[in-house]
Amino acid sequence: MRVYPIFLNNLDGRRCVVFGGTHEAERKVADLLACGADVVLISETATPQLQQWAREGRLTWHARNYQPGDLKGAFLTIVAIPDPQATEPIWQEAQRERVLINAMDDVPHCTFVAGAVVRRGPLVIAISTSGQSPALAVRLREMLEQHLGPEYALFLDLMGALRLPMATHYPDFGERKARWYALVDSNVLDLLRQQRFAAARTRISELVGEPVAAALPDPDTMARLFAHYQDEYAWSPSSNLNAHAPP
Ligand SMILES: C[C@@]1(CC(=O)O)C2=NC(=C\c3[nH]c(c(CCC(=O)O)c3CC(=O)O)Cc3[nH]c(c(CC(=O)O)c3CCC(=O)O)/C=C3\N/C(=C\2)[C@@H](CCC(=O)O)[C@]3(C)CC(=O)O)/[C@H]1CCC(=O)O
Numbered sequence: 705m706r707v708y709p710i711f712l713n714n715l716d717g718r719r720c721v722v723f724g725g726t727h728e729a730e731r732k733v734a735d736l737l738a739c740g741a742d743v744v745l746i747s748e749t750a751t752p753q754l755q756q757w758a759r760e761g762r763l764t765w766h767a768r769n770y771q772p773g774d775l776k777g778a779f780l781t782i783v784a785i786p787d788p789q790a791t792e793p794i795w796q797e798a799q800r801e802r803v804l805i806n807a808m809d810d811v812p813h814c815t816f817v818a819g820a821v822v823r824r825g826p827l828v829i830a831i832s833t834s835g836q837s838p839a840l841a842v843r844l845r846e847m848l849e850q851h852l853g854p855e856y857a858l859f860l861d862l863m864g865a866l867r868l869p870m871a872t873h874y875p876d877f878g879e880r881k882a883r884w885y886a887l888v889d890s891n892v893l894d895l896l897r898q899q900r901f902a903a904a905r906t907r908i909s910e911l912v913g914e915p916v917a918a919a920l921p922d923p924d925t926m927a928r929l930f931a932h933y934q935d936e937y938a939w940s941p942s943s944n945l946n947a948h949a950p951p
Pocket residue numbers: 806807808809810811814816817818819820821831832833834835836837838839840841842845948
């Protein structure tokens with residue numbers, strides 16, 4: 705296996721078909737919905753959460769097994785059923801219809817594989833071991849999660865706010881690039897980690913000038929964003945490094 709890494713963008717309104725209705729399918733559906741995809745679920749059974757999303761109209765659920773034609777107009781499909789024989793006709797249709805396909809734990813039926821993913825706001829890190837050891841991918845994800853706190857999410861929100869004014873105020877690409885690196889290499893991340901939001905704002909202003917820094921949220925808003933990200937990641941199941949240790 706030699707995988708080519710990509711991050712899909714603009715899933716909004718794209719038809720994504722998920723087969724299977726257990727918590728594994730639910731995990732995949734949750735990510736697709738969060739990215740705005742138009743999710744179609746095909747499975748006789750569905751978890752209570754999947755059923756609730758169907759009732760709320762957040763996805764379309766067909767309570768049956770796969771039928772030929774299910775992939776018409778689909779952009780991608782994820783097969784979360786543990787039976788390669790049942791997956792084979794779905795794989796065949798995906799090839800005919802040129803639909804991207806991931807069959808969980810079933811490499812011969814994948815045109816793309818899933819990574820172990822760390823999310824910190826806009827920061828997304830996907831880890832693949834090229835199928836050699838998903839368990840190691842999980843451990844690496846957990847290691848990164850320990851090191852990457854909510855300050856990374858907030859830092860990226862701040863950098864995002866600066867992108868347009870930076871382009872306007874520093875039309876020379878070389879100068880702009882040097883200033884981006886000055887920000888990234890500075891102690892701003894440390895200050896955010898210490899929740900010293902006013903000091904972080906001052907430091908950014910020193911590095912890029914007040915006209916650019918004026919686009920930043922004020923320190924109170926930074927504090928609120930930081931608290932939001934703290935909450936979001938505090939309950940991450942992987943915060944326990946031994947979550948998957950053998951009994
Ligand atoms: C990362 C993650 C993403 C996700 O699923 O979203 C993912 N597998 C995860 C967990 C996991 N999977 C397995 C174990 C048991 C320990 C172990 O085997 O290591 C654990 C650990 C656990 O369960 O704790 C078993 C397993 N997995 C595959 C096979 C088939 C084979 O080996 O032939 C078998 C053997 C089944 C058997 O032996 O019967 C195949 C694939 N699994 C992949 C992804 C793709 C390659 C990823 C890469 O390149 O590293 C690929 C190729 C296809 C795909 O599924 O997309 C998710 C972690 C999510 C997270 O927590 O972050």
